[in-house]
Amino acid sequence: MNIQWYPGHMTKTKRLIEENIKLVDIVIELLDARAPYSTKNPDIDKLAGSKMRLIILNKADLADEKMTEVWIKWYSGKNIKVIPIIATSGKGIKEVIKVADDMMREKIERDKARGRIYRPIRAMIVGIPNVGKSTFINSLVGKASTKTGDKPGVTRGKQWVKIKKGFELLDMPGILWPKFEDQEVACNLAYIGSINDNILDNRELAIGLIKLGTNQFKEKLEERYKVSLQEDAYESFKAIALKRGLIKSGGELDELRASQIILDEFRAGKWGRITVEKPKTH
Numbered sequence: 001m002n003i004q005w006y007p008g009h010m011t012k013t014k015r016l017i018e019e020n021i022k023l024v025d026i027v028i029e030l031l032d033a034r035a036p037y038s039t040k041n042p043d044i045d046k047l048a049g050s051k052m053r054l055i056i057l058n059k060a061d062l063a064d065e066k067m068t069e070v071w072i073k074w075y076s077g078k079n080i081k082v083i084p085i086i087a088t089s090g091k092g093i094k095e096v097i098k099v100a101d102d103m104m105r106e107k108i109e110r111d112k113a114r115g116r117i118y119r120p121i122r123a124m125i126v127g128i129p130n131v132g133k134s135t136f137i138n139s140l141v142g143k144a145s146t147k148t149g150d151k152p153g154v155t156r157g158k159q160w161v162k163i164k165k166g167f168e169l170l171d172m173p174g175i176l177w178p179k180f181e182d183q184e185v186a187c188n189l190a191y192i193g194s195i196n197d198n199i200l201d202n203r204e205l206a207i208g209l210i211k212l213g214t215n216q217f218k219e220k221l222e223e224r225y226k227v228s229l230q231e232d233a234y235e236s237f238k239a240i241a242l243k244r245g246l247i248k249s250g251g252e253l254d255e256l257r258a259s260q261i262i263l264d265e266f267r268a269g270k271w272g273r274i275t276v277e278k279p280k281t282h
């Protein structure tokens, strides 16, 4: 799903998230492991306030393993727990439950010390479109859990899913907006297929991706297309199109088809496992 963010839509979403965050103890923020900065919402720190936080780097199967470690260290340095997962296969889900369990125990201790009565720990999942929120909820919920429904005296109108004893999840994820005003972020989101292709010119995008690849993951790109990459990304783009025989009847290169193929293959992980950005001092 692609959402065109306009001010009205953003205000509504923000209000909904603010309302829901009040009801939970943990905010689980999903990022795409291929772009852990670009897929982050710019206002999440403010929105989450003092709630317990957990960052999930999803689609770890498509990201560079070493870079995922680098990103984990980077976010851990900011005192946020980070867990890489593959929501489609369920890899890492047990770790998520374990960490949530530990957080729950800490909270119970704190509550006890304050003389408060026990209640289940509640979490909600947030993230920008396409990071895998629904897939993650499904894999977390699995078959064993049950919907707790609207309990009297509990939040009316919300559906809570019991993941395990003492741990409940709001069954609707919070959809957040990306830092769309940042051009580099917009390009990274487009490379990984997280924003609508219609917004950006595919040809420019494919050439941009080749440029990025030439700087950051040259071998993988050369291996995939069996071409020597040039300094000028457009020259490399043409060489790839030619190698693939993407020529129109008049003999011209079919640049549109080449662009689509390059983007599709990258997004499907056919260039190998790639992370498009490194931590900066953002």
Ligand SMILES: Nc1nc2c(ncn2[C@@H]2O[C@H](COP(=O)(O)OP(=O)(O)OP(=O)(O)O)[C@@H](O)[C@H]2O)c(=O)[nH]1
Binding pocket: 001, 002, 058, 059, 060, 061, 062, 085, 086, 087, 088, 089, 127, 128, 129, 130, 131, 132, 133, 134, 135, 136, 175
């Ligand atoms: N390779 C890979 N693909 C994944 C993973 N998790 C989700 N996907 C795919 O990513 C796409 C988006 O997943 P969704 O679960 O619909 O994402 P969402 O965040 O709920 O998306 P919105 O409804 O747009 O907000 C789907 O095609 C999923 O199959 C993963 O761990 N690895």
